[in-house]
Amino acid sequence: MTTRTGRPPRLSRAQILTAASELIAQDGADALTMRRLAARLDVTPMAVYHHVRNKEELLLLLLDEVAAGIERPELPDDPRERMIRAARTMHDTLARVPWAVEVLTADDLLSPAALWYPEQIVDAAVTCGLSAADAVRAYRAIWYYTAGEILVRAAAARRRAADDRKTFRARLFDSLDHTEWPRLATVADEWDRLTEADTYEPGLRALVEGLLAGR
Amino acid sequence: MTTRTGRPPRLSRAQILTAASELIAQDGADALTMRRLAARLDVTPMAVYHHVRNKEELLLLLLDEVAAGIERPELPDDPRERMIRAARTMHDTLARVPWAVEVLTADDLLSPAALWYPEQIVDAAVTCGLSAADAVRAYRAIWYYTAGEILVRAAAARRRAADDRKTFRARLFDSLDHTEWPRLATVADEWDRLTEADTYEPGLRALVEGLLAGR
């Protein structure tokens, strides 16, 4: 029987993670600073460091939480539709936590729990007739498209919130030289509407169709 | 004839932009801070503010420089190949300045000079038989894929430089549960090689093929 010495903990890792998630949810990923986090927990900044090595570890722990809560819906039997559904779910899950994509952009693989997505996609691609190598390449193309969509839309949302850029694009389109860019001039009026619409899935379907062309 | 008064300028906007570009080129986008920039120019931080409103304006000016130096190669006559060549050029140009993509992720449109890319792509798509709206959607899908590729690869390069993650992925794959993720287990050994290879173009071709399916 071990005797616990020292004073009882006021803070726990779980509390820290909860507070951090709340901060991000409320004010965005940039609002997560060690000092603000500490203030919200009503402790010194350094108290947090006793439970978490540094900010990077904190972010990785938050990612693990996201990964742990990942959806694994029933997927269609048809492998092509299975690819699409798996990618769509991956997209929708991550689109709810765009900061996570920013944190891990690099790693097309997330933490172990999130491996479910590439596993399903690669497996479905192989079932469709791709070689293992081509299936991995197909997964990567899907990941680029998906990560790009999430990052671009998240950044666009920030702009809209900050409002500093709406005018920028408007100015750009207003000043559009109709002879130099005739095609863009034609679509200028529709651009915003088309841009705000969710077109993830049609693009995904086009990509998958192209990746599986001839099989 | 206007009489110039006050002391002669030691600093110019052009000098500031040059120094800023050099800083980014040497040490990455994170290395660009107003204070470091000032130090490199051998002036007070605040001297810079006399030529540039703030950091955001500085970044936008740098983007303009990138846009101004954009390549406009002869494009193939075949509209499908024209889409691909335009996208490929856009990609290659931006891949050389990944920080620019990070700055503007949001805006699928860059500054006026860079409108050449969407103009070519949308125009080629319409020539291929897409409606104006579908052509814009096609351009957006291409932009997501392209921006995603650049951002993911840039982040991966940073990781490789910092080296903090290579071990992470290795650990992940070593600990891979072969029964839970059979497909990933199969490709685990090849993953790094496949991931480092440049597969932008095949993915792009697949995407374009899917977007133009049936035309």
Add this chain to the structure above:
DNA sequence: ACCTGAACACCGTTCAAGT
């Protein structure tokens, strides 16, 4: 007009000390 110096309100993190 162009630049300096001091200052403010922030960061992440280290280190020594308190209980």
Add this chain to the structure above:
DNA sequence: ACCTGAACACCGTTCAAGT
């Protein structure tokens, strides 16, 4: 063991003053 307090080395930016 758990936390505080002071400090360090950074940020971007404002404001008042110098030449």
